[in-house]
Amino acid sequence: MPTTSLELATLGHRIRHQRVSHGLTLDELGARVGVAGSQLSLIENGKREPKLSLLQAIAQATDVDVAELLTPEPPNRRAALEIELDRAQASPVFRQLGISPVRVTKGMSDETIESVLGLHRELQRREREAIATPEEARRANTEQRLSLRERDNYFPEIEKLAEKQLAAAGHVSGALTHRTVSIMAERLGFELIYVNDLPSSTRSVTDLENGRIYLPPASIPGGHGLRSMALQAMAHRLLGHQRPTDYADFLQQRLEINYFAACCLMPETNSVAFLQQAKKDRNLAVEDFRDAFGVTHEAAGMRMTNLMTNHFGIRLHFLRVSETGAIQRVYENDDLPLPMDVTGAIDGQIACRKWAARAAFSEQNRTTEHYQYTDTPAGTFWCATQTGTVPEGAFSITVGVPFDDAKWFRGRETSKRAVSTCPDEACCRRPATELTERWEGKSWPSARVHMQMFTPLPRGNFPGVDDAEVYAFLERHADS
Known part of the structure; x- marks a missing residue:
């Protein structure tokens, strides 16, 4: 019944x-x-x-x-x-x-x-839909950052998966080639296709029905990132991801596919061997690590956060900071006193002007790394910073360690030193007394308002992706 x-x-x-x-x-x-x-x-x-x-x-x-x-x-x-x-x-x-x-x-x-x-x-x-308010998104991001700190930003299961896939595709050493990435895709039943009309809201689109991974044209500026995009698309399948259930799930999936791509581009076994020799020579440098595997400076810096603590016991921090001082990406397990709001969120906070991450912008020669020691309330840190430029503006990439571990890095002999007392506002946020007395009440600046302040948080299972655009794209290419 x-x-x-x-x-x-x-x-x-x-x-x-x-x-x-x-x-x-x-x-x-x-x-x-x-x-x-x-x-x-x-x-x-x-x-x-x-x-x-x-x-x-x-x-x-x-x-x-x-x-x-x-x-x-x-x-x-x-x-x-x-x-x-x-x-x-x-x-x-x-x-x-x-x-x-x-x-x-x-x-x-x-x-x-x-x-x-x-x-x-x-x-x-x-x-x-995985809709999140800005507050929920910041909370999810903060929880993820704390979780990464707890595990020293190291995922052994993804490291093993990547090495297994690389070995099956015949990769032994050196920079990972586009050909090897294609072989990895073929083993999963996918073909890599480069198109000119990829939806503007996506980096890649995977056609599960026809076994295709669509990527931007190989000739576009920054085409070196195509290997990473393809590997990220494959990672969703290898890691068994389902459609995200909420914003935290979306962030976790994004973290895992980025991690897998990094493991493939800079395999653990070869990377640890390279870093081990550099440490033995007391010549650790992000730029050498970058060039050895043919990746970006940012990718090499982030990969160091995966491996240095777990394999060498070196705690460190990573920062990507815009020219305006806003922190765009961050990782630390060395107790660097990072700025944060009342919720514990760091992304979007303004880094101290005295830190190397911002001091590097004033360097005349930006083609080489900027080295600096900085005294902070939490101790002294040594940092190596490289600046770069994208259409949205200049940015800096910083990898730093506590003073005692600087001995393993190239640039440790620098004489540049700064003192930061942040979060004390007197450090770099409060105007000098004489300037305040001179100009307070006599100026009226016109603020540069960032439009993202008024932009609603992207919605959908894949936040920011225009489903109508994606489905129309897939329909166009379905019979090609």
Whole structure:
């Protein structure tokens, strides 16, 4: 016998369908089976479960088998619509709205029910999307940063997976080639295709149905990143990722695919051997590590955060800072006193002007690394900083360690030294007393407002991705 509300609703509709087909009223059918018409009404509306003997009597009175009444399929399209609407209006998402459900009547057209159902489907779709408020996103980002700090930014299971995939593709040493990346994709059943019309909201698009990974043209500026993009797309499949359930899940997946790509471009075994020799020579340098594996300075710096603590016991920090001083990316497990808001979030906070990450912008020669010691309330840190430029503006990449570990790095002999007392505002945020006295109340600057302040946080299972654009792209290329 039916037990769930959905099964009872379907049964009720099938009984009603048979009664109406035989031209019987509720009272007439009730008289034939020995119950009041009001009792049959409760059964037809899915409010009461009939006993087996009554169900058998109804089946006999309407010339059908009991099995037909118990079929899980609605008897007709109208019944299917009404059942779906009942289910939608019973959902927690709808109940949270605090509004009365729509009561379906005989005179209500199918089109009206479909229209109401359309609203419910959209409500459910939006509820399923991984939407986060800025506060939720910052909280998720902070929790991820603290989690990485706890594990020294090291994922042994992803390291092993990457080395296994590389070995299967025949990669032994040296920079990972585009050819080897293609072989790795082929082993997973994917073909790498470079296109000019990739959706603007994506870095790559994977066609799961046809086994294709679409990437930007190899000739675009910064094309060296195509290996990483392809590896990230493959990582979703290798790591068994499902559609993100919330913003924290999205961030975790992004972290894992970036980590996998880094492991492939700078394999653990070869990277540790390289760093071990450099440490033995007291000549550790991000730029040498970068050049040995043919990656970006930022990628090499981040890879050091994966390996240096776990393999060499060296704690360190990594910073990407914009020319305005805003921290864009951060990792630390060496207790560098980073600025943070009341929630513990660091991204977007302004780095101290005295730190190498900002002092490097004032260097005349920006082609080489800038070395500096900085005294802070948490101790002295040595840092190596390299600056770069993207269309959005200049930025710096910094890798630093506590004073005692500077002995392993090239540039430790620098005489440049600064003193930072941040978060004390007197360090670099508060104007000098004489300048305050001279200009306070006599100036009116026009602020440069960053538009992202007013931009809603991207929504969707894959935040920021335009599904309409992606699906149209896939349709264009499906038969090519």
